[in-house]
Amino acid sequence: MEQSLREYAGWAEEEACIPGEDPVEEMLRAREDEKRCPVQAWLVPVVDDMDRCIRERFSTLILQEMNARLANGELSLLLGNAAVSERIAPRDLEIGTITCWRLNRTDFLADVDLSVSMTVEKEGRDIAGRFGFCLGLWFCTEEGFSCEVQELHLAADKPDRSFWKLDRFLVPILREDEIESGAERLWENLLPGIKDPKDRTARMLAEKLGLEIREMRLHCQNRTRSILFFREGTVLVQDEKKPGEEDFPLPVSRQVPANTIVINTAARSECRDLDILHECIHYEWHLLFYRLQKLMSTNPLEIRYRTVRNSIGRPASDPLRFMEHQARSGSIALLLPQNLIRGKAWRLFQQASTYPSVEGYINHPGFRWDRVIRRLSDEYGAPRTTLRRRLVQLGHPAARGAVNYVDGRYITPFAFTEEHSSRGQATLVISRKALTDLYHRSSEFRQLMGRGDFVYADGHVCMNDPQFLRPTKEGARLTPWANAHADACCLWFEKVWLRENEESVWLFGTLNSNEDYVREYDRFLDRRLSLTARERLARRNRLMQSMPNDFPDALVYLMENRDGGKVTLEELAALAHVSSKTVSRYRGGMRSGYNPDVVVALCIALHLPPWLSRLMLDKAGFSIKSYGPRGHYGEILDCCFMDTIPEVQEYLRAAGYPELKLQED
Template identity: 25%
Template sequence: MHKNYRSFEAYLEDIYYDEMHQAIKNSILQKGRRSLDSYDVLDPSYIEVENIRVRSITFYGIEHRQIFFNATIQAEIVLKGMGKRDYEADRQSKWFILSFYGHLISGLRKVMIIDVRDYSKERFSKENALSRYLVPYLYSEDLDNEAERFLQKYYPEALENPMPLDMAELLDNMCLTMYYAPLPDNIFGRSYFGEAQVEVFEEDMIHTRTENIDVGTILVNPNVFFMRNIGSENNTIVHECVHHDLHANFFELQKLLNNDVISISCDVVEEYGKDTVGIDNALHWMEWQANVLTPRILMPLKTTKQKLNEILIRLQGEKQDLRNAEFLQLAIEELASFFGVSKLSAKLRAIDIGFEQAAGTFVYVDGRYYPPYSFRRGTLGKNQTFVIDEMNAFNVVKMSQGLSDMVYSGKVVYVNAMFCINDPQYVLRCEDGSIELTEYALENVDECCLIFDRTNRISKLYDDSFYRRCFLCRDVNAVNFVEAEYNPNYIDNQNAQERAKETAKIIAFSKEISEELMNMPGSFSRTLECHIKRRGITNEVLAERSGLSSRIISDYRNKEALTKELPAVMALCIGLNLHQFYAEDLILKAGHQWKMTHEHMVYRWLLVEHSDETLYQWNKRLEDAGLSQRLPSNKH
């Protein structure tokens, strides 16, 4: 009967205990008695190895089912022999690294221990690195290269010329078999790495039969597309192919430890929890890898750029009466049709390969499409958008006083799923009382519409972006004067038509901040305490934003006599995103006076012009200014 194991470490310790024992003992004997350091036994005549424990495994290579890994071993070495006075005995705990080689196919076979050495901390190498679950490490910057590796292996002609992948040919090249099957509604595909009996559809896609399947079988749910409305059958098939290419070793390992594991089911899930651990975390990363590689395989970088440019050049001669956004949307629609993917998949891939204005195409929000729009290149930062669904629009107006004032005063209106300046140049009022963006506005949304930050959240209510993103609005205020909200991706939302309104707010704010500074405590510690409470954050949050430890922040709050170095105080200022006036007050109470040095001038420039940024951005600016000093400084 097959024995189950909780980990590969437990398996190795149980199955290969004798081999590890002999390898360690031989290594000790080969090095000679002098390699053993014992205070009691000076001349050991008896050496034994006992209580071997496998503490960790590092897989560092696998090729054609040949696997290489290091095992960190703790063992007790028993010595007996002549001591200073008589025959003595000694027991020592020693650590070793044993290097293994084997074949991982239908179990672990032909295992050899190829090296034994004393333990030392080894540097991690990303080259051919594998996790403890045999999931390869993939990095965002390498994804297109990894997709090219996949195609070079299974479909090399797709790298030479633009072409849609033939799914039957891809499956044949990979020696995989596919069936349509009545899978649960939340499962869009399932890959098998062992023999099983499954229910599959007949050719009429109505009746089913029981099929005996083998390793290398894919089941596809014909009713559930990959990522629901943004995928296609091709996405599902390639997604499962990626699992067979990258993750077969994961299942070989799991079958070794637990013979009941035979398949992986791919759920319709937009995002996995960040707190997953162990094997759940491994499954999370396997799904992430399949998700991000699938569109890159279906639409390779080089040939997709080539094809999109070909389409754009041709359409320029055929469609001269279209707006830029309409023109680009038509090209992406043709690109999607050519590669056999959904329109939204093609849109997202176009953005990914450098056509950032594709973000304005196929604007689908709250169950309807809106006209495509254009914006100036470089306007949007990472995770930013002009588009916000109606539910989130309501929430951000409710949460942001600045935006609320602008909306209820009529200065800004919600139109085409965007917040736009309420001006006839940008907003057209129809006879039925509805409003829509003008042609000019649609071609220049960066001039008239507000920008929103976005964060990931799973919700069926939000269908306006790839991973169901909801969008969080920053406060609309006079950013060069009013204290900024913490915002790591700040882009100015102001424009000339809002300046008059902002001036009134500046006057009100100047009175407010003047009164607050007059009522601030006289000590550094109590002033810091006041700002932390005013900003509504904890020591832990401030530690993350400032780079200072929670302990030091606690000391600063409670020990007035503690020395406060200027870089550390600057780190507190950016961690709290303090306005220049508050920051200079805190710096003065820390015992520092500004000097006419290059370093201090740069510090003051950061406080005046960049109080809305992050510690990372400040350090980059210090580097650009030629300063070796980095924030924070924890020398206490």
Template identity: 20%
Template sequence: MAVNRSFTEYVAKTFDNQFWAVTEQYLHENMDSLDLELYRIHKAGEPEIAEIKVEHVWVDDLPEMKIQFDVALSVIFEIPEADYHYDNSEEKKIWIMVRCRGDLACSLQDFEIYDVSGYNGKNRTKNPMDDSLVPFIPYEKLDEVANEFLKEYYPEALKITPYGQPPVWVDPNVLTERLGLTIQTQCIREDTSVFGQLYFIDTDTEMYDVNTECNVPVHIDGKTIVVDPKMFLLRNLGSVNNTIVHECVHWVKHRKVFELEKLYNTTASYISCEVVGGAASAIARKSTEFMEKQANQLTPRIQMPADSFRAKTIEYISKFMRETNARHTVDVMEKVITALVTNFGVSRQAAKIRLVELDFEEAIGTYTYLDGHYVKPHSFRKGSIKVNQTFSLSSQDAAIQRFMNAELRALTENGDYLFIDNHFVYNAPLYVERDANGKLDLTGYARSHMDECCLVFDMSITSKVDNTYHTACFLNREPSDITFEIKYHNGFENAPQERQVAMRKKQQAEAMEIRRKMTDDPEQCMKLILDWREMKYTDLGDTIDRDPKTISRTVKGETAPKVETAALICFGLNLPPVISEKLMAVLGCPLNPMNPNHQWINEALHVKYPEPLWAIQEYLSQYGVEI
């Protein structure tokens, strides 16, 4: 198992003799100016060094493979008594700063100490690196670093092209050629768990052969990117283009990490990028996690430079809104993403994430895949939800949360919130409408004002995926091996418009009035409800495809109804929960909370009851419940 490689540890062990030599010279030259207070001796003799310890190393990233580093040394030395009449000595400790430089291309064989001075607690690094020689890149500097990368290796990609002209995309083949790298496409592992490997030096290794179905010896030349064409980062976070540019970032930014590994381990030859975001090579786990995070952050910024990507996004939004007479940006965001994907040569998911990073939050509500379908695009007030929150959840997660969370259950108990297109939406005309087939749907207003009418849920990832990918996964919700835990965000203050709340309260009052008039007599209840719905037994029979006489006999108690039949009647009448619960009871068909089928029927009675019967049956059938 790989251990964390420490440049500090390497420096301390390798250059110990040099540090002793310069420290002895420094003490000899500066003893009088150290201003030491001596208590036990009368006259200071020649100091003798007892211990030198490397306390810290600050590394400054220089061009090519050169580095400059400041080494803070703690020095313990003993000062003997110079007057032979006394036999005392005194121990002292000072700190000094040793400034060094060297070239990793020659394994620091040219190591040089060019300055020694007292340590004042400061260092002079301009481009700092961590102890594994991974450069520090603050989040707010990522776009700047990406632009510097492009200025050096692909400057034309920074150009903002005129209106109507496509942007200059970063062709990975051109980029690798400019970096002096070659691309080799072949299967790496049988389980396709590795999507790319960057080989720094000539290497003899083994890779999976699809013809023989076993690993076979292969020779890989140095400066080669090996890409498995079947593998996509997390299967939905990037394409082959992304993978190649990702490896190019490793080559430019992380060669010094590899050279440090070689100082420890002469057999090291490559960096391997796995599906879960770690690294399978012998390079230290901590280093690779840091490198992967940087590569994942820089790659999309290189492929989609902020200025040109933003300019084309604004252009496409304007173009598609004009062509489709759209009222809201979210109505054209899928078209915009498709155009960006085509013109920048990136994946749909990468484009979506980049849009959100550049404050086009309308992109968050696009391409959300739940319950076997894509949820319709939606948007919300800027900043109204966090990156780990969502308005969208699967029907199974919705049922689990209603069962477990009392606050959510209270909000949905009387039908105030319905579960429509994978959202809990406030049940009011401004937010809910029927489509051409009579099925409930969110209105256009609701889809562009989700923060006003829909409930919010917190998300966390439960599968074993590196934190690097959490933000991307939260934004995408695409089909993948990622599993989420969804929890109702208790206390979130959404605010439906007052008029809509008033209308909903009027509906509730009407339902409660019917409920108060219901007795324990099934016939009385059914007559009351049919009159309220302005229906007859024949109308109900047509709706639920049952003989009206059979329904009548059931109500009169001449036949014992099944729970499914009683629920069918409730669904056919689109009864609010407060009424359906009473009718199920008087028909002698209470729901058993321990019966899974009954649980799903209860769920539909609370959050799907206004839907046409066929839509409710479709909803229940995915969980094996037939009514």
């Protein structure tokens, strides 16, 4: 089932800053207010639960059973006193807590606490009172929900079961170690003769479970990697285009037999074996939930949702969240058993500590786990990102800094302090697509990026300071110290489980940052980090007033006073991917008009902060707006001004914007 990351900023509301206030300080105050009263809206599934099921469908059966045991004397025997009541009326019986226990994939036990009003004879007197019992019910879901009454106990003698406990939605309540042991038992029970994990395959396990695997290209479901059908159903499929055809064929409906895993070939997947094992976990551990809901498949689109406002945090009443966590963790445990990986990975990590540093970087845990993951990936044929998740799962959070594939390449491994190693779903890594999505949705984030306080560098949003960033031919990169202490200078992003556009996806949520840095930093104007917000604004205004008014002279001024040192005409032409003749004409004022794409490229080549780029565009006769044919200029000047021109062009292509046209007549 789909477990994709979708970038999103949770604070999409536009809020104007108070005039005269530092927008960064205003943002921090707003964040503190939200922490004190974090009211949030959540979408949770509307699903049936066993509490309601038993009270509505089986209360009559329970009442009849208690009256039968009253008549045959069993209640008197349990209480140690003769029951005087002839019968128990509906108003005399109250159903209390219901505790469910998993027996196997189709059967479970329900311990039902009962409070019964009765009269008993004690010391020659009739005494009325309420008495507590626990009645066991055995449910089999093979053919509907059949129920068989089991033993009856006094409430004080309620049995302590050794089975997996189920929540009220019949989803197992599992610790991480129980997920690990449950996955290992699955191999042992179904393939007891195969001990070496290298000899096990996902398709072998699916076959033993009685599951068929079919590959189809699902129509308009490019996020869903696989679907498990417990019963016969249908899917809408669309074949690939044939050579020479411009349009895809029309979608058609296909029948899917019961007990089938559909692999969606239209969705990208790092590991098809992992997708199959994911559905095997659903089939073995979560059939009871879907039998309760009477669903045709595990597709979450078939579940209705309602909005809940919550002032504490993420609601705990979403069974899909727990099932997906168990399927994700369980499938990785099946693919890479901990008894195989744990010891071997740690030995390789210790060996990697003796390796020399690379290109001046510190041989920190990020680099060491990177070597371990690549070695294990080659040996076991498992995807590197899957191995990284597995190592984090086994208690090595520093592995998050290794093998991060961002924007078509692996970024440099990085490290962070132990203090930030247990931040749950927080991440220091973000793609350009995620960055721009956040930029569009969050006015606060646009303020940070527009001020030039932070820049995008090597998969991180890093503070714009020479001690943290260094220019390279490939664009801005973290310095060796910043690379080894990424949490000290880069923004954290948290992942939250939400539901949007009828798909269950991971979304980016809260922006977190180091308050001291954000509050006081403005590199271009305040190198010693000592100015107040008002002083920085005054210095910015003085700089803007002191620069030459016309564009050619301002360009010469910036080339000669560039923060990274003076840049020559030829160097700027190479950085901006324009001809030397073009730079010469723009410097010399030999043109009556300027190409806005070339002006943008010159600003990016000089790595000008966003506010200074806008000033240069203004001097060239252009303005930045959030709409129209040049609406994307502000986006790339704010988010990509430390990148190279090829990186900017690649981003524009990926985002569907027109590339910068840099060739002039």
